[in-house]
Amino acid sequence: MTTVIDAVRLPDPYPYYATLVAERPLAFDAVLGAWVACDAAAVRAVLTADCLRVRPAVEPVPGGIVGTPAGEVFGDLVRMTDGPLQQHLKSVVVDALGHLDPAHTAGLAAERTRECLAAGGQPPYEELMFAVPARVVAALCGLDRGLDAEAARLTGDFVQCIPASAGPEQYRAASRAAARLRELLGPGIEKGEDGTGLLAELVRAARRAAWPRTAALLANAVGFLSQTFDATAGLIGNSLLALARGAQAPTRAAAEALVREVARHDAPVQNTRRFAAGALRHGGAEIAPGEQVLVVLAAANRDPAANPDPHAFRPGRPDPAVFTFGAAAHRCPGESLAVTVAAAVLTELLAAGADLARLPAEPAYRPLANARIPVL
Numbered sequence: 001m002t003t004v005i006d007a008v009r010l011p012d013p014y015p016y017y018a019t020l021v022a023e024r025p026l027a028f029d030a031v032l033g034a035w036v037a038c039d040a041a042a043v044r045a046v047l048t049a050d051c052l053r054v055r056p057a058v059e060p061v062p063g064g065i066v067g068t069p070a071g072e073v074f075g076d077l078v079r080m081t082d083g084p085l086q087q088h089l090k091s092v093v094v095d096a097l098g099h100l101d102p103a104h105t106a107g108l109a110a111e112r113t114r115e116c117l118a119a120g121g122q123p124p125y126e127e128l129m130f131a132v133p134a135r136v137v138a139a140l141c142g143l144d145r146g147l148d149a150e151a152a153r154l155t156g157d158f159v160q161c162i163p164a165s166a167g168p169e170q171y172r173a174a175s176r177a178a179a180r181l182r183e184l185l186g187p188g189i190e191k192g193e194d195g196t197g198l199l200a201e202l203v204r205a206a207r208r209a210a211w212p213r214t215a216a217l218l219a220n221a222v223g224f225l226s227q228t229f230d231a232t233a234g235l236i237g238n239s240l241l242a243l244a245r246g247a248q249a250p251t252r253a254a255a256e257a258l259v260r261e262v263a264r265h266d267a268p269v270q271n272t273r274r275f276a277a278g279a280l281r282h283g284g285a286e287i288a289p290g291e292q293v294l295v296v297l298a299a300a301n302r303d304p305a306a307n308p309d310p311h312a313f314r315p316g317r318p319d320p321a322v323f324t325f326g327a328a329a330h331r332c333p334g335e336s337l338a339v340t341v342a343a344a345v346l347t348e349l350l351a352a353g354a355d356l357a358r359l360p361a362e363p364a365y366r367p368l369a370n371a372r373i374p375v376l
């Protein structure tokens, strides 16, 4: 029997999601031992409920990394915490990312893409999907040539501690990576407002918001890299597949519209989780304290109540409802950055004459529980 976790890597999970939206919009799944929220109304209700948290109350940081550098970073991430302190720090993160110049970001992404393609031959798709976005964010954080590539590799190690399936080996790798990433990014934070780039913006935003703790700024700088990694790889990969299937992106603006529609239609982040600290009633369902909810963002994107003709791939749709970047207190502050980078990578690839028709028609997907990333 398919579960919403298996669905992430199906060739086409969308008919299954459509059945859930129609028949089980918010229902308890005994196999998963969790509630599953699928339609737009349930997903909105869950993401906006104060009593639903991003971590279980009994384990704010995964046991395997408590007391390690990875645990210290994890415990300070806005993504992994809730409450007034999180909202205060989140405002700093949003402010800092809001100061990025999209043209500069696109330029960096185009340059890194051209470097990747310089060797000629078949494009190195995995490198374009994972390494290019991570290197762009590292460069925005002031890491120079060489260090940006190291930061990209370390980010791959750090994100291994996030899935529930992580074990001792992943925890050790993540902790080594977190320690080194803090060493790499620390000087940029210490330079304070005199520095340049995203880290200086973070320090300036912290001063404006009277945020006092530098360690949390450094942790969230590591978070910029880790939040970029899988999600942007999936966005680029799924956009490449859309192009291979005949979608067009003759200009940078068309590439951005395509990427935005891919984010809705074939979401790189298919689901997220919540843990009930209090009871939530929605429709006929009652989620009790201690229970878990799987929030199927990719299903809500295709709810006909949220988007007319939801299964049609239509770049430039007027006012689409897109759940891929979350909602409410934990809404993703990196959406524009991700779209800019992905569109720049596609534009450079197409300009280089890459033959995307040679991509597999039915690729395998990485065995991940929430990110949909094709193996190309």
Ligand code: HEM
Pocket: 054, 078, 079, 080, 090, 093, 137, 223, 224, 225, 227, 228, 231, 232, 235, 268, 269, 272, 273, 323, 324, 325, 326, 327, 329, 330, 331, 332, 333, 334, 335, 337, 338
């Ligand atoms: C395609 C790319 C991306 C997707 C699909 C994506 C999706 C998401 C989602 C769904 C969440 C909320 C998770 C939840 O509520 O449980 C989130 C949070 C977050 N994202 Fe992204 N993201 C992407 C790229 C980025 C980038 C490039 C950055 C920044 C460098 C970023 C920074 C963050 C941060 C800091 C949070 C935590 C926000 C909070 O919890 O308050 N993301 N992202």
